[in-house]
Amino acid sequence: MSQAQPLLETQSISKLFGSVIALNDVSFSVRPAEVHCLLGDNGAGKSTLIKILSGVHQPTEGAYFFEGEPVSFNSPREALERGIATVYQDLALIPLMPIWRNFFLGLEPTKGWGPFKRFDADFAKKTVREELLKMGIDIRDPGQAVGTMSGGERQSIAIARAVYFGAKVLILDEPTAALGVKQAGVVLKYVVQAKTRGLGVVFITHNPHHAYAVGDRFTILKRGRTLGTFTKEELSREEMIRLMSGADELDAISHELEEIARREETVDQELAQVDKQLAKTLEKLDDDTGTVQ
Amino acid sequence: MTVTATSPPKADERVAELGLVGILLRRPEVGAVLGALVVWVFFAIVTPEHWIGLGGVARIVDSSSTLGIMAIAVALLMIGGEFDLSAGVMTGTSGLIAGLLSTQAGLNFWAAAAIALAFALLVGYINGMMVVKTGLPSFIVTLATFFILRGANVGVTKMLTDQVRVSGIDKVAGFGLARQVFNTEITLFGERFWTAFIWWIVLTLIATWILQRTHWGNWIYATGGDANAARNVGVPATKVKIALFMTTAGAAWLVGIMNDVRLRSAVASQGIGQEFVYIIAAVIGGCLLTGGYGSAIGAAIGALIFGMARVGIVFVGWPTDWFFSFLGVMLLVAVLVNNYTRARAEAMTTAMAKARTETEEAEP
Known part of the structure; x- marks a missing residue:
């Protein structure tokens, strides 16, 4: 370092x-x-x-x-x-805007002086072609x-x-x-x-x-x-x-998901128990009514 | 990227193919040139005795010059991405200020005109500042300026002259020279012309030079094309916009003074409704409403189409009430033609790009 x-x-x-x-x-x-x-x-x-x-x-x-x-x-x-x-x-x-105008935007090359100072378009077009060719891009038409x-x-x-x-x-x-x-x-x-x-x-x-x-x-x-x-x-x-x-956050999220899953499991067990009890009561009821008839 | 070694010969062929048609289609003013030809030929057939010859030219040019001066300024502003609805009424305001100051306050006409110019530039500056600082659409900001000036034009004129017009401008000092400079009659080849048309041509050339050949032009296109991107590469987009609003106001001043010296008077209602005509001329000339595209020559030709229609309808003897309907149709046709040509040009360049990527992909 x-x-x-x-x-x-x-x-x-x-x-x-x-x-x-x-x-x-x-x-x-x-x-x-x-x-x-x-x-x-x-x-x-x-x-x-x-x-x-x-x-x-x-x-x-x-x-x-x-x-x-x-x-x-x-x-x-x-x-x-x-x-x-x-x-x-x-x-x-x-x-x-064409490529050559974009390439020199903000830093236009100029030629001439005073009121005849102008954007050197020929230089710009030539340079753009050359520079892009150096990077392996062949633009045929800088006016594109x-x-x-x-x-x-x-x-x-x-x-x-x-x-x-x-x-x-x-x-x-x-x-x-x-x-x-x-x-x-x-x-x-x-x-x-x-x-x-x-x-x-x-x-x-x-x-x-x-x-x-x-x-x-x-x-x-x-x-x-x-x-x-x-x-x-x-x-x-x-x-x-x-x-x-954000690995920590991911860990936290998976913890939460597990928690939810666990809770669901216990809920399921409780529900199963309730079901069983219900079935038992129903059976009893059936038996009782059976005896009544 | 081995493409470079193999493809140039193919490429050059494609560029050559694009050359003639493509470059023509790519110019923003194609629609306007076609439109101008159609309108000219139409009236040449319907009313050849008035139309063909220098007499017709003189009338058309007279009818288009001041409109043309405004259209190119408005086109620059539109390329820069903004509107100015106060441009029309500003011609009235400038003319009135120069007229009132010279006739009522006894100022030399040149001094009065200079004060009018300062005021116009100030209004342009305020328009520009309001737009760039508040971020409100220029449509709203300049609509407000339009109404303020419109009211003030009548209010101030009535207050000072008890009339809605300023007359007797030709009696003030400095008027003669101003007339010589800004707008006078000359005879060319036996026909009478108003010199405003020379201003129009010169200003069109200057505007085209600025747009196409200077870094300012590059900045104007960039500011209208994407002001944020332009700012990111160091283009002073804010200054460019303010300068364009001031240019438009400056052009309105010039036209206001031209009207003063030609008519020797100024009316309070001068210029109202013209702002849309300028915008239409610029759009016919190829300017995009969204900015970043257009040309000054196109706007000048757009103004010429207007001039031809205005004169032609009178020559043919049609009721002039229909003039505005004609304008509407022209605008619609021009926009459709511009859209079509631009789509064509883009399709052609995209096809080129596609062809290239395909060869590129086939290469390795």
Whole structure:
């Protein structure tokens, strides 16, 4: 755990939305050439944490360091300028716009000067083709609307964009969530590719198998708190799944179910007894009436 | 991914195939161009003696120019994902402010026009701020502005002049030059034109340049397409929207001043009902009501269709009462044609994507 200095580090950060504690005392870091997986159930605080990392929110308490210096981002743009790129679940791609316009959105290359300064469309189209080809995607027509592409292709465009713009840290928000097995595999390949290029990758996911396939370290969040950070050696896949799915809670639930079953059993026994008694009484009654007749 | 090594030749064929028809179909203004052709040919057949020739052109252009200027501003705003129902009445407000300040307060016409511009931009700014800060639909916010301005137009004018119009604007200082700059008559090839049409063409070109060739255009499309996604990659979507509302108000000011210098007077009811005409022109031009799609040239052509219909119906001698019915039919047809072409274009690109995935899947 003593290799490179972390690219990005938070120390005991908390975030409150009104009276709701979304994050409580979370410390987290990512080093260069490392995939750090952030795991947790819905409402665990994953989204809040990455929104703080990417400058959308500011932490209520705690410190945030980037490359060793304390930082405070007021907008995603500021974080982006430092090299923290976030690929959101909705990808921040505009479906109606062509690939080349999407790729450079927010950071358009320009040529010319003064009033004739313009968006360098030829450069943009050429670059998009080249960059995606590097990732193994051959788009013939950069003018194609993003809305007409497959989910995996869109993910790849979003990741390629972040890498192209010199991201040092890549935050991926559930990039494999809505994908089929094959497409998810393609995306995981890009995650590893980004890592080998020396980027620090924060990989958020629900899927322990995807996480275990590419992750170097794992942080598990639960109800706004961290259950700890583990390296791959410290944590088996099974343990991770257990922690993620809230094993304690599952145990509690099965206890409860057993209890109910047991109670039902005793009820059954009691009922059987009542039945027996009833039968006996009926028999007696029958006998009695028999004698009367 | 071994696809790259084998498929490019196939791919290039497909792109070439898409080339002609596809690129044409993909343009938002296809519907408008077709519509304009149909309307033009129709009147050329029904009333060729008035229609064909420079005389007809001059009339059509005159009838479309100020509408066209508004339509392109409204189109930009609609591409950015918002509406402005106060755009029509704002032309009246600007004209009235300039007129009242110059005739009643004795200001130079230029000074009065500058104050009117400041006011228009302020209203645009307030519209924009209200929409982005409250998150209310711009339809509601600008509907409120519309009624406020509509009432104020009549109220203030009556209070100051005891009439519902401001006359005698041509007698104030600075009027002559303003007329030369904003809207005057010129003779081209023996026909009389109003110079507003030059403004219209220049502004259409500027708007198209901004949309297609600058990073601002990219931001406008993105803001209308998905404001949240745009914000996430660092596009200042809020500023873009406010700027677009101010642009629309600025265009309304320009048209208000153009009316002042042309008519030498201003009426309190000026512009009421026009806001829908602008929106219709923009929609005929290919703008989506939901934002993120459209073009300035399309909106300009949409305005041209309007101009043609307005002039054509008079030439043919039909009762002009039917003009609005005609507009309704045009709007419906245009929207249907736009829908169809967009669906076609998307089907073609999706078919391409599909063909590619299939080769991809067959490969390993």
